[in-house]
Every structure is written in structure tokens, then in C-alpha cells.
Amino acid sequence: MTETAGPDRVRSAEQIGLSAREAAAAPPPHGDRDAAGNGSPRNAASWAKKVDRLEVDPREGVRGTNVAGRRLTGPVQGFGKMWQKTYRMKAGSQIEPEQAITTWKEHFPEFWPKGNRFAGALTGINPGDVALLDLAIGGGVKLSTGVFVLYADAESFTLMTPQGHMFAGWITFSAEREGDETVVQALVLMRANDPLYEVGMTFGGHRKEDKFWVATLTALGERLGIQDPVVATKTTCVDTKRQWRHANNIWHNSMIRSVLQTIAAPVTGLARRFRHDKGTTKSAA
Amino acid sequence: MSAPAITMDVRRIGTEVAIVDIKGEVTSACEPVLMSAYEAASDGSTKRLVLNFVGLEYMNSGGIGMLVTLLVRANRQHQQLAAYGLSAHYREIFELTRLDEAITIYDNEESALNGVAR
Numbered sequence: 001m002t003e004t005a006g007p008d009r010v011r012s013a014e015q016i017g018l019s020a021r022e023a024a025a026a027p028p029p030h031g032d033r034d035a036a037g038n039g040s041p042r043n044a045a046s047w048a049k050k051v052d053r054l055e056v057d058p059r060e061g062v063r064g065t066n067v068a069g070r071r072l073t074g075p076v077q078g079f080g081k082m083w084q085k086t087y088r089m090k091a092g093s094q095i096e097p098e099q100a101i102t103t104w105k106e107h108f109p110e111f112w113p114k115g116n117r118f119a120g121a122l123t124g125i126n127p128g129d130v131a132l133l134d135l136a137i138g139g140g141v142k143l144s145t146g147v148f149v150l151y152a153d154a155e156s157f158t159l160m161t162p163q164g165h166m167f168a169g170w171i172t173f174s175a176e177r178e179g180d181e182t183v184v185q186a187l188v189l190m191r192a193n194d195p196l197y198e199v200g201m202t203f204g205g206h207r208k209e210d211k212f213w214v215a216t217l218t219a220l221g222e223r224l225g226i227q228d229p230v231v232a233t234k235t236t237c238v239d240t241k242r243q244w245r246h247a248n249n250i251w252h253n254s255m256i257r258s259v260l261q262t263i264a265a266p267v268t269g270l271a272r273r274f275r276h277d278k279g280t281t282k283s284a285a
Numbered sequence: 286m287s288a289p290a291i292t293m294d295v296r297r298i299g300t301e302v303a304i305v306d307i308k309g310e311v312t313s314a315c316e317p318v319l320m321s322a323y324e325a326a327s328d329g330s331t332k333r334l335v336l337n338f339v340g341l342e343y344m345n346s347g348g349i350g351m352l353v354t355l356l357v358r359a360n361r362q363h364q365q366l367a368a369y370g371l372s373a374h375y376r377e378i379f380e381l382t383r384l385d386e387a388i389t390i391y392d393n394e395e396s397a398l399n400g401v402a403r
Contacts, residue, residue, distance in 0.1 A: 047378060074382050077386070160382070
């Protein structure tokens with residue numbers, strides 16, 4: 001099921017929020033704060049600590065470029081129209097929300113469609129983690145980028161994108177009980193990061209992204225033991241305006257950089273080997 | 286969804302500025318309350334909207350998403366958004382999500398009014 005609403009229908013916070021499950025959860029008691037109103041709320045540990053620029057360690061199996069030193073980008077920093085996309089799958093009555101999210105977090109990379117790589121921390125998905133991605137974009141080229149774990153608790157987790165990623169925004173993965181059954185959801189709030197991505201998203205990018213997340217949820221459903229999982233997609237344009245002041249985000253475009261890095265790979269590989277050999281010779285001397 | 290444990294009162298400062306005093310828990314459940322406050326604060330002459338978070342007790346990610354909604358609406362009306370009274374934790378969340386680049390954060394009401402009046 002797909003629905004597209006007009007820009008005047010600004011979605012409710014429940015629909016637009018980072019985590020539908022968390023959004024609906026009862027807030028903690030006020031005892032988390034001192035008399036002066038200071039202190040941290042109960043879910044403080046679920047949020048990542050503030051970072052200005054991303055730091056990454058090399059990970060096996062991915063190129064790992066276009067992430068280190070990048071800043072995070074939310075919908076405010078993006079260029080294109082603002083979209084909200086919801087992918088929902090009914091998981092039945094036997095699966096608890098916590099179980100679905102635990103499975104999703106522990107096996108997140110395994111649910112990605114073939115040809116795409118997600119290299120996260122070995123410990124799973126925790127607030128503040130940076131995962132490196134290699135995404136198949138055709139022609140044998142991999143788009144190298146990453147994501148930052150903004151929020152993670154037992155029933156949801158939220159990823160935020162860095163500069164150069166296809167979109168600026170958040171993706172929240174959550175599970176909640178609706179009546180007798182558990183519903184698993186991925187919610188994307190995004191703008192294309194720059195004009196080139198906006199063109200790409202308009203001409204097939206959105207469709208490709210929809211297929212990506214439908215395939216991911218289907219794979220999760222199969223892992224959870226659901227017979228013939230069905231994923232419902234809902235797309236809403238929240239803001240039709242493009243933010244031209246952010247057109248220069250294209251400088252960080254990871255697709256352009258990944259293509260250049262692929263072309264330059266033989267040369268940079270030789271240079272790296274030369275430096276390594278030179279260092280080995282010096283050590284021996 | 287349970288009734289939101291929040292109140293949002295609107296104070297007008299002159300003809301162009303309105304302050305929304307937020308008291309309680311900002312979650313998606315209080316979206317109707319915030320949007321009512323926004324409607325009340327946003328008559329034809331309002332150019333600046335200041336969110337007072339001194340009474341904020343809790344805000345989750347649904348609340349952050351709601352502020353993005355509010356921001357889109359305010360931008361459509363060519364209104365500025367500012368905030369003050371955020372605790373260190375929530376100020377950090379604003380900075381982490383880079384909402385602070387669209388919603389200017391001040392320490393107190395006086396600086397917020399001076400800031401937006403500049």
C-alpha cells in the first residue's frame with residue numbers, strides 16, 4: 001500500500017517522530033531530576049553523546065571512506081523535499097516487540113539486500129556507534145558511506161546519516177504491540193542531501209529505497225519465522241520546498257567520491273604499497 | 286494513547302513575538318497541544334516564536350520529531366523559532382541532531398527576547 005499526501009498535510013508528531021514506540025511510551029517519573037531541574041532523564045543512556053565529527057576505525061569487508069571527519073546531517077541540513085516513509089510489517093502475536101528488536105539489532109547486516117554491506121561495531125548497535133556502509137549503485141561501483149547510531153533502547157533504535165550520504169535524516173526501527181499482535185516498523189524522515197541526489201531520488205531513487213527496506217523487513221520477518229511476511233509502505237511529502245542554501249552539500253557527495261575512489265584505486269594502492277615497502281627498507285637498514 | 290501530561294501557555298510580547306511556556310513531558314502525545322499553542326501564538330503578525338523549556342520534565346525522540354513538524358510549519362509562515370531553558374542534556378540532543386541550527390537556543394528569556402529582537 002502506498003499513499004502520497006500533499007505538502008499541506010504536515011504529519012503528526014507520532015508519524016514523524018524518530019521512534020513511534022518510544023514516542024508513545026510513558027515518560028519516566030520526574031524523580032530523575034533534582035530540585036533545580038538538572039540531571040538526566042531516564043533514557044539519557046539511550047541517546048548517543050554529542051559528536052561534532054565522526055571518527056571511525058577500519059572495518060573488514062568495506063572500503064570505509066567518506067565517513068571519518070564528516071558531520072551528521074538531519075532533515076534541517078538536507079537539500080531536497082522532505083519525505084516521511086513508513087515500512088510496516090505485522091509480526092503476529094507470538095513475537096514480542098523486544099524480541100523483534102533484539103533480533104534486528106543483533107543481525108542487522110544480515111537482513112540487507114544482496115550486494116550491500118553494513119559493517120557495524122562487533123558489539124551490535126549501541127548509541128554512538130558508527131557503521132560503515134558499501135551500497136551497490138550499479139556499474140560495479142560501491143557507494144561508501146556510513147550511519148551513526150543516534151538512539152537505541154530495547155524497543156527501538158535510530159540511525160542518523162553523515163554528510164555525503166544520499167539523504168540527510170533519521171531512520172527509526174521500532175516494534176510495538178497493536179492489539180494482539182506485534183508490528184515492526186522502519187520510519188525514514190529525510191531530505192536528499194544535495195541536488196544530484198535529489199535528481200536521483202526523483203528518477204528511481206525513492207523506488208529503489210522502497211525496495212531496499214521492503215527487502216530488509218521481509219528478511220527480518222523470515223528470520224522471525226513469519227510465513228510470507230507482507231510489508232506495507234506509506235510515503236508522505238512533508239515539505240515540498242527544496243533548501244537551496246544547502247545545494248553545496250554536493251561537495252561531500254559520497255557517490256561522486258566513491259566513483260573517483262574506484263577509478264583511483266589502482267594508483268592509490270600502488271602508492272600505499274610503495275610507502276609500505278619504503279618503510280620496511282628503512283626499518284631493515 | 287494516554288492524555289498528554291503537559292500544558293503550553295502562550296504569552297505575547299508586543300505584536301511580533303510570542304512565547305510558548307512548555308510545562309511537562311514533550312512526547313508525540315502532546316502534538317495536538319503544541320499545535321493548538323502554535324495556532325494561538327501564530328496570528329498574522331507573529332514573526333518570532335520562542336519556546337520556553339524551563340518547565341520541561343522529559344522529552345523523547347517523538348518530541349524531537351514534533352519539533353521538526355513545528356519547524357516546517359513556522360518556516361512556511363516565515364517565522365523564526367527560538368528556545369530557552371533547555372537542560373544540558375536536551376541542549377546536547379538539540380546539538381547532536383543539529384536542530385539547534387534551525388531553532389536558536391538561548392539561556393534565558395531575556396537573552397531569547399534580545400536575540401530574536403536583534
